Every structure is written in C-alpha cells, then in structure tokens.
Amino acid sequence: MNKDLRAIIVTLACTALLTFSIGAQQPAARPVAPELQLARLSQISKDAQKSRQMATLSPVDFGWLLFVLENWPSLAGQRGVPDGSKPFGAPGPVVWQTWKTAPEVYVAPNQTPLPWNLGLAGTPVLAQGEIDGRTLLDVNNNPVMYQVLMNQPTFNYLVSQKLYSFAGQEAARNNISSQIRFPSDALEVKASWRILDPVADQTRISHYLTQRVTYTGSDGSKLQLVVGLTGLHIASKVLPKWFWVTFEQTENAATTKTKLNLPIPPDVAAGNAKMQRLLGGTFWQYYMMDGYQTEFLAAGKPTLLANSQIETNFQSSSSCITCHALASIGAANNPGGARFAFFKNFQGYIGAPPTSPFGPGPQQYTQLDYVWSMREAQRPAAKNPTTTSKEQVR
C-alpha cells in the first residue's frame, strides 16, 4: 500500500470514529469532584511526601482522603485493591473490609499468618465489648460490635519482623538495638457495627455501609445478620506519631445509647458540610468526621479525640495518640503485666505520655510504635497456662 493511500485510510477512520463518538455522546454527566476522584486520591496517597504535607497542612482534607480511599468499593477477588470502574458509594465490600483482620494475623503460637491474598472467604465474626470491658447497646438493645483490620504494608511488616507472635515481640524487646517502626504507608482501622433490624431500622438501612456477618447470640447460637457501620477509626503512619482520625454515622445519638460528648472543631465541621454535600445521594452522606489528632498537646493543653461508638464511656479522657503511644510489651516477669495498663480507674492517659515506665529495664516496657492490636498476639500456652491472650487493662 502506498504511503498516501495509508494516510487517507487512517484519516477516514479517525473521522468516522470522531463522528461516531460525537453522535453517541450522552448528556454531560456531573463532573466528579476532586475529593472523590480515585486516581487523584491514590496519587497523593502513594507519594509519602505529598501525604505528609497534606496531613500536616490540611488535616481535615487528609482525613477525608483516607476515608474515601479506604471506603472505595473493592476489586473482587483481591485484597486491598479499589475498583476504579465503580463510583464511590457503589454497593459491595469496601477496600478496608478486604484487609487482614486481627484474628487472621495474631494466629496461634507456632503458626504463621496466611499470605496476604489467601483466606479471603468467610464472613467476619465481630467482637463485643469496648476496650474498657463495657458494652454499648443500641436502641434495639443489641450490642455494638468491633473489628480491627490492617493494610498490606502493615501486615508485611508484622510478618517480616515476626511481630504477630508473642515470642517475636519478646525477641524484639530483648534486642535493644532494634526498634519497631512501621512503614509510612501502614494503615489500620477499627470499625464499630450495629445490627440493623429489618423492621425497626427499615427506614435507616439505606443510611449505612452494611455487611452480612455471623453473630454469636448469648445462647451460643449463630445467626446471619445485616450490620451497619456506626464508627470508623483510621490510623495512618504518614507521620512519625501516626495520623489519627475518626468518623461516625450521623444518627448514632438516636440509634445507640450514647452520644458524642466532645465538640466537633470548626474546621472539621466545615469539612463535614462540604463532604456531605458532595456525597449527597449515597449512604456516605450520613457519616461525619468527629476530628483528627496529630499531637499530644496543642497550645500546651492535652488534645482529646473520641468516637461515641468506640470510646463511649471515657470520651473526656480519650486521646488516641496518647493511649496508643503506650502500646507496649514488658519483660516476661514484669509484675505490672505484659502490657502497660492504659487505664487508671477507667480514665485514659491524655497529653504527653508518661516516660518513666518505658525502657529496657526489667520492670519497664518497650513501645510497639502505637499499635495496640499487637496485644492480641497469643502466648505459647504451655509456658504460661493462666494468661489469656488479651491482657488485663484496668
């Protein structure tokens, strides 16, 4: 074929294509706001420096970025991957719901967690009870339930350092030259869910992220239920002391037997108003940020942050960053227990964390880079038959 003829054919083909696409054009769809553009958000989150800058300079925007990215509908069959073909708010499990759950990571002694993509099937069994041992009820008298999950960088770090096991944590403690430090793309969530009653909650079911779960009743029977997300903590290692942010469903005061007691700061309230407008028409418009936390102190005063669903009864002494700074392991024979006790009479530590109990000494504790779920690591039973996997906290 000669050159000119080829050029003409190509030109004709292009014209035809162009004509076709103009002819087929739909009425212009509403452009997706930058706050809800997956490609843009992913690009920022993959750039550690950009993320750190945003977390420091625009913490409200960064908190919402984490919320939108991790609540993006997930790609079926893989863990932790958003499905770019779906818009935010489309049905199905979201990204963080496909991460590894704490029970999958803190496996029985001498076992190793399954590789990242294995073990995806099955409905999660949710834990009852808050960290102070109390249970929050909803207006139907059903308990609010909890779940801790982590993304792949967090999981890889725990596995590579063998920190999923109690023995591995003890070894890290004994190796004074090592320091536990998660990578900057580590993310974790703690979620709270309430049972959606098909009758009593009929008008509200469409206001929640929902999932089907197996719930063990007080008589031991197993039930399949639909639960709705009432609260979501997100922690990101983008900053050395992590970035702490928490969200909750806006109707919690009416549907659960508690309410948010701490004021929502003006910058957070403005961000909520903006995002709820953008999320109109999806169930996500019924969620709000309670606040974020990046420092122990602000203007010399302790910073506070709580979620009504997760720190229900100690909101006025709840500081995510302070309590998590106390995440630790002690020497095997520490009379104070294997973990530093983070409550004094049901009150949390606030402000700068105490320094004296931390160090290599026999009665001191080694910090675990703010990750409290590491207390779930199971001790070898033979060595210490009376100790439960969850340490005494009060």
Ligand code: HEC
């Ligand atoms: C008084 C202590 C305390 C306070 C305050 C607290 N947490 Fe936690 N948090 C824990 C414990 C203990 C766990 C371990 C999981 C469990 O037992 O529920 C945990 C688990 C988590 C997890 C899962 C990852 C991990 O560390 O294991 C996230 C994320 C989290 N909390 C975020 C927050 C946020 C955000 C706040 C503040 C709004 C907060 N926490 C307040 C004690 C606390």
